[in-house]
Amino acid sequence: MTESPLEALLDNVNVVSMTDMPSPAQLHEALPLTDAAARTVLAGRSAIREVLGRRDPRLVVVVGPCSIHDPDAALDYARRLRALADRVSGTMLLVMRVYFEKPRTSVGWKGFVNDPRMDDSFRIDEGVARARALLLQLAELGLPTATEALDPIGPQYLADLISWYAIGARTTESQTHREMASGLSAPVGFKNGTDGGLEVAINAIRSARSAHGFLGMNAEGRTSVIRTRGNPWGHLVLRGGGGRPNYDTVSVRMAEQALAKAGIAPNIVVDCSHANAMKDHAVQPLVFADCVHQVREGNRSIVGLMLESNLEAGSQPIPDDRAQLRYGVSVTDPCIDWATTETLLLRAHEQLGPALPRRSPVAA
Structure with a gap:
């Protein structure tokens, strides 16, 4: 259809180009x-639901890189985590953090799906294909995976390979993300707001467990009206905010009360990074140890923990020469290294063993 001169002044004024994507089905x-x-994903989702439903006293531990930028390094990490998962399976269900999309406060690298070459070429078609290929490899290793649901179209391409989703602090208040979460097939954790407030996350959990209808995309890539039945497995993720952490016993107790008042199961996952670590990756083990201590002392609401961990500690800027990237080092938030991660999880396994049988079920 030929565009009229007036239409050219009205529509897509700031759009430079549009490139076709393959459909999810393709x-x-x-x-x-x-x-x-498929068996890995189904088993992962089922196990997480068992924990949330209080039929399994173990902790879900979402652990892995802040973001994925090198699939080879991610696979290296995954093989180590898979072996460790077997060693600690009596007390913890390890789920690898595989984040392909990064929300930005202003500008910056938006993640592997959006810009897989890290050069502002934005080859999203390449990024989503490489992301799916990696997720397949991880699932075939027998390792369940977790990611952040940021782009509402993305799950059509990758959701069949994800066992747990997070909705981030910046998007928990978004109606679009609440609607999307209501249709996701995996459990979803909603983070508290960047100001530390719980209300937006609690409202999100309530919204996502309700039925919704909204515009979306089907497997053939066609715009569709999506109707959902609601996701009953939404839960709260405490990540700190407003200049203070919220993983301590008082904060956890206040979160329990807020959930009870809203009629929501007291399921809490603690993010040991972000504001809970005051943006210092070296603090993550202290937060993790504190939460393990709370569980040992009788806490029943903490059902999971999150760690940002990579092969090597810290982070690095993205260099102009990509060949200069250091292997196994984050290009977004700094992470703890593998040695620290392994030691931390093995110590927790020893400490949690005697405590878990005493975690009597609570109303879910």
């Missing part, structure tokens, strides 16, 4: 879900 056909991968 990507799934090119990179199909294997039986082994």
Whole structure:
């Protein structure tokens, strides 16, 4: 259709170009879900629901890089985590953090899906295909994965390979993300607001467990009206905010009371990074140890923990010469290294063993 001169003045004024994407169905056909991968995802989701439903006293531990930028390093990390998962399986369910999208306060690298070459070429078609290929490899290893649901179209391409989702502090208040979460097939954790307030997350949990209708995309890539039944497995993620942490016993107790008042199951995941660590990755083990101590002392609401961990500690800027990137080092938030992670989880396994049988069920 030929655009009239007036239409050119009205529509897509600031759009430089549009590039066709393969449909989700086309990507799934090119990179199909294997039986082994499907079994991993189903088992991961089922196990997390068992924890949230208080039929399993273990802790869910979402652990892995702040963001994925090097699939080879991610696979290296995953193989180590898979071996560790077997060693601690009696007390913890390890779920690898595989974040492909990064929300930005202003500007910056938006993640592997958005810009896989890290050069502002924005080859999203390449990014989503490489992300799916990595998720398939991780699932075939037998390792369940977690990610942040940031772009509402993204789950159509990758959701069949994800066992747990987070909705971030910047998007928990977004109606679009609450609607999307209501249709996701995996449990979803909603983070408290960046100001530390719980209300937006509690409202999000309530909203996501309700039925919704909204515009979205189907597997063939066509705009569709999506109708959902609601997601009953929403829960709260405490990540601190407003200049203070909220993982301490008083903050956790206040969160329990707020959830009870809203009629929501007292399921709390503590993010040991971000404001809870005051943006210092070296503080994460202290936060983790404190939460393990709370569980040992009788806490029943903490059902999970999150750690930002990579092969090597710290972070690095993205260099102009990508060949200068240091292997296994985050390009977003700084992480603890593998040695620290392994030691931390093995110590927690020893400490949690005697405590978990005493975690009597609570009303879910």
